[in-house]
Amino acid sequence: MASAIMLRGLGLAAAAARAGSRPQSLFAACKLHTTSSSSVANSEDKATSGPLGKRLKDQAETLIIGGGCVGTSLAYHLAKAGQKDVVLLEKTELTAGSTWHAAGLTTLFHPGINVKNLHYYSIWLFNELEKETGQNVGFHSPGSIRIASTPTRVDEFRYQMQRQGWNKAPQWLLTPEEVHEMHPLLNMDKVLMGLYNPGDGHIDPYTLTQAYAIGARMYGADIYQKTMVTGLAMRSDGSWNVDTPYGTIHAQRVVNAAGFWSHELGLMTGFELPLIPVHHQYVITGPVPEVKSRTQELPVIRDLDGSYYLRQERDGILIGPYEKEDRMELQDHWIKDGVPPGFGKELFESDLDRISDNLEAAMEMVPVFRDAEISRIVCGPIMYTPDILPLMGPYRAQGVQNYWCAAGFGYGVIHSGGAGKYLTDWILNGEPPYDLIELDPNRFGETWCDRQFVATKARESYGYNNAVGYPKEERFAGRPTARVSGIYQTLLDKGADMGFHSGWEQPSWFAKEGDTHGYLPSFRRSNWFHPVGRECELVLSRAGVIDLTPFGKFEIKGPDSAKFLDHLCANNVPKTGKTCISHMLTPRGRVYAELTISKLGEDHFFAITGSGSEFHDLRWMEDHALKGGYDVTISNITDEVACNGIAGPNSRDVLEKLTSGDLSEEGFKFLAVHDISLGGVDVRAIRISYTGELGWELYHAREDTARLYEALMSAGQEFGLGDFGTYAMGSLRLEKGFRGWGAEMTVDNNPLEAGLDFFIKLNKPADFIGKQALQQLQQEGLTRKLVCLTVEVEENGPDAEGNETIWHQGKVVGNTTSGAYGYQIQKSIAYAYVPLHLAEPGTVVEVELLGSRRSATVQQEPLVQTEPVRTRLARKKSAETARGNVTV
Template sequence: MSAMLRAALRRLPLPCRGGRPGPSAALRALGGAASARAGKENRSPSLGKDKADTVIIGGGCVGVSLAYHLAKAGLQDVVLLEKSELTAGSTWHAAGLTTYFHPGINLKKIHAYSIKLYEKLEEETGQAVGFHQPGSIRIASTPTRVDEFKYQMTRAGWHPTEQYLITPEKVQELFPLLNMDKVLAGLYNPGDGHIDPYSLTMALAAGARKYGAQLNYPVQVTNLNSRSDGTWEVETPLGVIQAKRIVNTAGFWAHEIGKMIGLQHPVIPVHHQYVVTSTVPEVKALKTELPVIRDLEGSYYLRQERDGLLFGPYESQEKMKLQDSWVTNGVPPGFGKELFESDLDRIMEYVEAAMEMVPVLKKANIINTVSGPITYSPDILPMVGPHQGVRNYWVAIGFGYGIIHAGGIGKYLSDWILEGEPPFDLIELDPNRYGKWTTTEYTAAKARESYGFNNIIIYPKEERFAGRPTERTSGLYDLLKTKCSMGFHAGWEQPHWFYKPGDETGYKPSFRRTNWFDPVGREYKQVMERVGVIDLSPFGKFKVKGTDSVKLLDHLFANVVPKVGSTNISHMLTPKGKVYAELTVSQLYPGEFMLVTGSGSELHDLRWIEEEVVRGGYKVEIENMTDEMGVLGVAGPYARQVLQRLTAEDLSDGSFKFLQSRHLKLSDIAVTAIRISYTGELGWELYHRKEDSVALYNAIMDAGQKEGIDNFGTYALNALRLEKGFRAWGAEMNCDTNPLEAGLEYFVKLNKPADFIGKKMLKQIKEKGLKRRLVYLTLETDDVDPEGNESVWHNGKVIGNTTSGSFSYSAKQSLAFAYVPTELSKVGQKLEVELLGKNYSATIIQEPLVLTEPTRTRLQRKGQSPKI
């Protein structure tokens, strides 16, 4: 950058720290649709009522969107309280970008709803929103980035929104001001654009009032009191409101609201800066508005702002800045529409990158910089939904991209509140994905990483390492950490795959087979031919006991309640018959149960169970044993021989049957042993005190030397479970699927006497017939394997999607589950699966590819020859 430009940047009029910028600066920075400010403000000298169904705390775009959607859906007594004025906080200074694109899956629905809402909001409310839809282009300037775009295209193909992989020529046609020297491809979303955040919020507010919501400001919430009946007392300087539920939408004040009830929400304010130029002649001369571009290698976005340009960088984690003092000391009193002092040195290299990609910037006069707080969670995703452990307390906080999320999240939360279940799967936003292990130090480290990684390449099986390990490590972590590649699971470190001499170690992400491929095959063979040990400690583990324990579980689960000493696989369904959770249930003693779920579902499932306990008045005690209890899995044809050396208990097939549970001692260590294994092979899960993990592990490894015992990780476990046709919650089943289409009929007892949740709706679904089914596919691929969420094709059209996939080390080809229309679900049907821009032939086969050990044993007893 020239010394002259650098000096010019330093001479910019900057807003004072803690002071409100002048109107002209704010309007220039924000696009300033002054006409949008004509709506009447609703400033209340009093609360107007002392009772409400729902009190929303925070008047940014998310909170106002929720008020709008709840009121429009007919909910009476919706009250929003804002401490300053509507849009104060992150909303006010946002750049207002809107996009259909999201690298994940479920949030695509949120983005799509928001854009469709914003398109019609002005007509509905009479309030201008300043919505521009010139489209957007993500720029690929490396071959790996092109691979990422192909990866994202296959994940978008089974969604209704428009997205295209375009050539450099098309990129230049759409954005003629680009330097095309490095452009290899573009990812183009025609409906993308930007909206004026202030105008959007005012339009949502107008709609909320139109449908009966009451928006009160300035009214500060000073305290929250939970009553014994689950309702809340919301204290303000103007009086107290009693509410059935409260929703924290307080933006960067969310942490303070949480502290009022003893919660430490993992959110932290981040400094984000963007720059606005004056008129650029080349921009002014254009006949149509430029699409938004995102130069991913340059790590910035750029859009047209009137006849000039606006661009905002995401600095590296080493350069970006957190407002740590706010977490420690709270947001300064009175902070509302203030801005931070800009720090141009942090963004100079990104300014230079933008000038190289868009050369007209070199001649542009930069008239303003905006540096304001946006709120980050550790993983950059917001927290949305009810909070475990606190009745009728909901959150919609931690929005790094609140403008595009606001419309869809308002609708999503409104539906959940009114209907009693989430309208679709969005577990990645569950506030209960965090727990006590999410410390302030961890939050800061992850937020810094997430901000700095805003535009990095997103690979399958992505791992990020800041803030790790947390305090939530298993008893085996120190013993195994140098022997394997660890993965992060809800705060835990868990081995993904293990090293041997000659292996290329470490995390080597790729869209194709990479350094873990052959080692995972080795671990697969270890379990199939010998015996392997896996650390399963991250499982969520609950104990349930009490007078009504059997009655509760009979109501919660679609399967029957197992007898004492037995275990089964059970599913909790929503009232609409969707699969809310999958757990193993063991009755250890009469009326005392152990429930086990996946690591990422721990508090998600516990909250649902606790809610039903309160709703039904069940007399039970629930204890979360997740952190205190370790779990080792031992699996393979020699598993019985190895464990038998450590105990006097009879572990023979006749004495210790499949799906039985028993308390015993292994090498004098007390364990609860369940004969079950997600590998589908002969195996046990051994539940024990965390402090006994090392001793138990060493005893098992010593006992198995003759059989060649060794470790295996979760990658091999996934390959093994897919070959056995085992479903996974969050992939083959979730709140988007019912158990019948997922092929879970065996676990659903529609004829059991108990009226379990979802039973009525499931009967109706069965009577009407299914529109789609989960099928089992083999694929003819080369160096790439399915992961899940890829598009499935038939006769030139996308007709479904994969849910999970892996290489089959038995069949030596790729294997996947997929949802397809019922008429295309028969064994032998030929389909195609799109992987990295290429359609590979696929065939529906009879599942499973490999029979489970219990099935093979049963067939052998009958004199039949089972397939392996």
């Protein structure tokens, strides 16, 4: 309870918080800069009088709505990159909203991979801004230390280190003695290890935002404060009319960077953006003698098990807790009624009871805090998405163009510089500079991500902010959504351990009698390991069924459909009744997406993509259809059409019991597509399987899934048919050498280095997107290549999973993309990008796994031939034997 906290001055602090005051040392007063007269539009007939008597421009190339640190950063980067007519509109004053009351922490660390790039660039920029703009940003960089107090945390730190070596930012582990040397005020009783990032620290968000704004104006951007957006309307050419009290601005694109107003701004155009306001509190003490006496600033501490950050604030201490999900508070009436119209630089009333456990933990870890006086309590709104990551990039809605999001930044200060640069590069070059699909604003679908789901998941994400992050971890708040297949409960009853994929529930593996049900968290092989091996054996020796309903599914129709796909994709368009794997490339020749495309008839195609890239791919297709003026209709049928996959040597026998159609090798060839009836259910069957074994994907109306599944299981009983999940499929696909989008191929890679040459038709007549870039890459030659590794690991692992560091002769030389145990070859497998001179089979490198560098050997791939290849070779051998060419 708060009453147990031996701190003084709380009454003053609470009063200050209620009054909306801000910590003066954090948010020093700074003169607001207004638009200079030299940047005012000259158009007298359309411009009207704006705030402070200035005139608004009537035209903008990019119009940014929101004057926080992210919006001003984008304005700065766009203008600096040379874009003309960059306009930023701020409803009240720059920094009003979440920016002004932020604690301003900066760190190179992030548990993800490419998000680290945002942090790295931001910290680099913070060191440069004052020289460029003349504005002091109050950047302190004493470094930061994450504290491990349990053996599990030690594992987590080693797990993070194995994913760090091939990244730019410096990071290393500290012994307890080194931790204490850097931060002598810590109680070392529970400290087992530290994870250290030099260059980390904190910055004044207010002056940082002013520096961005000064820089933006230096390069020609126009910033209008006290200019509310009152209306947004897209014009027929995809540009926008942006209404304000002072007139309308015609913008080629708009960017929603409105902070906690982003949801309301979305509603203005009918978009229900998945954003929720969360209360975040932190406290600041008065002077602490032990802090005041120091000559060097203390590093920032993140006590993960105590769930708080702690840093020096002048001669005192600032502590920011993340309370548990049952204690944290959402701004409920904002969720129901929207943000109050006049809310800007106000704060909420603080509640120390909610964070009492965290403060007690801080007192134990930093004993001098126990006798300190609290001088300020800050409790303000920050916007959360369901998964705590921002919405960043072009937003996809049917028919909508040129609407971008830069919203939902729970950690906007450290993201701000990198976000502004990333979005600028994308806007100017027409493609993202690197892969950040985890921030795609289209990752949440309107059919399943409602306001209740957003609130429930945001509560979970906030409460789990400092929880241990395990590989293969699932979090279950808000689940299941409306996206469940017709056999969801049936599979649960059969022991399915479900994974969450873009709103869908999909079996990862199945626990049977004698197995431990539910995933047991671990950084090594856990209770799923042996069941997955059992499922692999099922597919390899008999047959298995897998629920593939989460695939994204599109129909493309119209007179220009073939021409459109020929331009969009690097492979040849398939013939009627055939299926192909094809890749949508970016202009730089990077892999934007992978599609499985079937031609169903004249001007009628069926395309399939992964669950996590459904709207990512759909937006790209729709944009290029509009830009190219193609007469096509693209329909997203993901929610209407389900899919069961069947694979294994007995799969043909099972299906033949349910249909009169010809499923023979000649009658239903590999990569053929036919409409058939199975047990009375109409099915679009494609002979393909990501397992690499004999198999079909069976697409059907979602309401028929249970009937189809029961028919398959009944017919398959005599053939040993069973269930398998995505973990087994992943192991089988690695043995066959199949690449995975989002792992082996992303916009960070080109298809030639990824080994996708077979699918790239550089000699086809169509000038597909990325063709010229690939031709140039061929001429220049590759510098690295994707290779298959077998890795020497201990009996209980861990196995590689992707993003591990590759070492050779003491130097970092590459990174893994994915990995798993291969149950058929009985070896641990990893795929990795390495320099060409290390790509030859037999070369030995090392893969870093939980603090150990494990020997790994480059292999000739595939490790196991796919069923169609094995069948073809067997038929060839049989024919040669019959002709007497082979001695048996």
